[in-house]
Amino acid sequence: MGKLDDKIAIVTGAGQGIGRAIAEKLAAEGATVVVSDINEATAEETADAIGGLGVRADVTDRDSVNALVEQVHAQFGQIDVLVNNAGWDRSSPFVDSDPEDWDRVIAINLYGVLHTCKAVLPIMAAQGSGSVVNLASDAGRVGSSGEAVYSAAKGGVIAFTKTIAREMARHQIRANVVSPGPTDTALFASMGGDNPKLREGLTRAIPFRRLARPADLAGAVAFFASDEASYITGQTVSVSGGLTMS
Numbered sequence: 350m351g352k353l354d355d356k357i358a359i360v361t362g363a364g365q366g367i368g369r370a371i372a373e374k375l376a377a378e379g380a381t382v383v384v385s386d387i388n389e390a391t392a393e394e395t396a397d398a399i400g401g402l403g404v405r406a407d408v409t410d411r412d413s414v415n416a417l418v419e420q421v422h423a424q425f426g427q428i429d430v431l432v433n434n435a436g437w438d439r440s441s442p443f444v445d446s447d448p449e450d451w452d453r454v455i456a457i458n459l460y461g462v463l464h465t466c467k468a469v470l471p472i473m474a475a476q477g478s479g480s481v482v483n484l485a486s487d488a489g490r491v492g493s494s495g496e497a498v499y500s501a502a503k504g505g506v507i508a509f510t511k512t513i514a515r516e517m518a519r520h521q522i523r524a525n526v527v528s529p530g531p532t533d534t535a536l537f538a539s540m541g542g543d544n545p546k547l548r549e550g551l552t553r554a555i556p557f558r559r560l561a562r563p564a565d566l567a568g569a570v571a572f573f574a575s576d577e578a579s580y581i582t583g584q585t586v587s588v589s590g591g592l593t594m595s
């Protein structure tokens with residue numbers, strides 16, 4: 350018996366990194382997982398590994414997201430869990446940043462969440478049940494040098510999630526945030542995490558003395574997704590090895 354038996358779950362950006370680890374965990378807990386990613390090959394590969402369904406979707410594109418949600422609803426007749434994990438950033442001091450990168454950062458990290466929620470929440474409301482778990486970042490809680498616009502987008506995700514939690518509670522839909530600290534993924538490497546000095550400095554600052562691994566995030570997501578969290582909504586939990594506390 351898994352805590353997500355009989356649930357249908359969509360995970361965005363699930364072809365690699367944290368999203369893949371979340372998809373693996375939800376599947377291990379009994380869910381049927383729709384592994385969605387802008388990268389079709391990695392989506393299919395992850396789906397094959399966990400016995401799920403791989404579907405290409407670009408979260409910045411409303412039509413693409415609507416097509417994903419329509420396909421899943423038509424095929425399974427229900428959507429119980431939505432995990433908004435797709436994300437992206439490029440590190441730069443704000444004064445040197447390129448406004449084209451702002452658009453991309455906000456499109457993926459913030460608009461992506463709006464697009465999936467707009468499509469999925471009416472389905473969950475009609476069911477009278479559902480759980481949304483949004484991946485933010487501790488950059489959106491406490492700030493992070495070199496990540497100003499990303500921090501704004503992730504702070505926006507946290508605020509958006511709280512309002513959705515309030516608006517949708519009457520339909521027994523919950524919405525919560527999991528906020529990762531530095532996590533050893535391709536995104537982290539692209540943000541300077543492949544620099545040994547930065548890794549060392551961060552590792553020293555983290556009470557558990559190591560970066561997060563993608564699987565470290567998955568347990569909190571599975572908990573929020575499951576009925577074990579049935580009286581918990583509008584909350585944000587940092588999974589950061591103690592780097593941030595509040």
Ligand SMILES: NC(=O)c1ccc[n+]([C@@H]2O[C@H](COP(=O)([O-])OP(=O)(O)OC[C@H]3O[C@@H](n4cnc5c(N)ncnc54)[C@H](O)[C@@H]3O)[C@@H](O)[C@H]2O)c1
Binds near residue numbers: 361386486529534536
């Ligand atoms: N790695 C970290 O240190 C860290 C820290 C805080 C928060 N996060 C957040 O965790 C989440 C996962 O990050 P990760 O480190 O696993 O990143 P990653 O780059 O390893 O994986 C992100 C996945 O999202 C997909 N993606 C990118 N743009 C997309 C789009 N437009 N539509 C659909 N899919 C898209 C990518 O193809 C990739 O598979 C993100 O929301 C990120 O902001 C990561």
